[in-house]
Amino acid sequence: MNDDATPGTPLATRYPRLDALRGFAIVWMALFHFAFDLNHFRWIxxxxxxxxxxxxQRSLIVSLFLLCAGMGQALALHQQQTWPRFWRRWAQVAGCAVLVSLGSWWMFPRSFISFGVLHSMAVMLLLLRGAGPRLPIGACLLLGLLCLGLPSWVQDSFFDSRWSNWIGLVTRKPIAEDYVPVLPWLGVMLWGYALGRWLLQQQRGSFAAGLITGSVPRFLEPLATLGRWSLSFYMLHxxxxxxxxxxxxxMRT
Structure with a gap:
């Protein structure tokens, strides 16, 4: 099933260049995880x-994912995505986040993922869906900058527990296989959201508009296809x- 497909509703217009960028992030992530797994099995x-x-590399991969997610929300707003469609997509992300926590707890009980990239995306999607349409592009950029800087300015031990570290204002990073708190990462998604809205506002046929609405060369089509199935690939790889x-x-032993 296509990650964006919803029974009974037509598919929204696809933007192959954004799909290809997301697909590139997926491939990079898979290579990173392959190296991580080789290390886990003591091959390296x-x-x-x-x-x-x-x-x-981890920071860049997460940034690219959240930038694409922010741009995707800008497209959803542009295409007037309905609330039922949003909730179905959100439930997929949130449900997969729960599965990631359970799977990591089984493999790494002392450092399982209580708030990783999917958990963070689930929270940030709610925030963007509610507040994004009311924010001008400039406000998104300023709020993004504030989110990026706030964890360096405000820290308290209250936020160090597993129940509160998802906010991000920790005095020490938790021991976890993946940790992507709302702050500062909401800033990256806000910038992606602002970038997507700005590109969509550009004159049709212009270079800037083509960055998001243009087609991709044939050799990049596999990446675009992979990007359309990003959540499925993320869960299975x-x-x-x-x-x-x-x-x-x-077999080696």
Missing amino acids: QQDFYRDPFWTL QPVLIALLTLAAT
């Missing part, structure tokens, strides 16, 4: 928690990789 030795080579590496480890 890397520090994914402190080595800047890996931590920077790690179980498949782990199963394959487990089988490989068994």
Whole structure:
């Protein structure tokens, strides 16, 4: 099933360039997770928690995902997405977030994912759906900047528990396999939302408008297809990789 398909309703207009960008993020994420899994099975030795080579990649991947999500919400607003359609999509994201928590708890009980990228997206989608249409583009940019800076200015130990660290104003990062709090990451999604709205407002046929509405070269079409199935791929790729590496480890011994 296409991630954006909803029974009984027509598909919204697709934007292949945005789909391809999302697909690129998916491929990058899968390669990152493959390396992480190789490290978990001790085929390689890397520090994914402190080595800047890996931590920077993680930040860039999450940023690209949230930027695409923000642009996607701008498109949903532009296409006058109905509330029932929004809630069905939101339920998919939130439901997958719960499955990620359960799966990570089974594999990493001491560092399971209580608030990762899907959890954060579920909260931020609600915020953008409610407040986004009322915010001018300039306000989105300023609020995004505030969100990015706030965790550096305001920190309190109250936010260090698993029940409150999802906000992001922590004094120390929790021990978790993935941690994407609302702050500062809401800032990235707000900037993506503002960028998407700005591009859609540009004159039809202009270079800026073409960045989001144009077609993609044939060699990028597989990325665009993958980007349309991003949530499905996200949920399936790690179980498949782990199963394959487990089988490989068994055959190796």
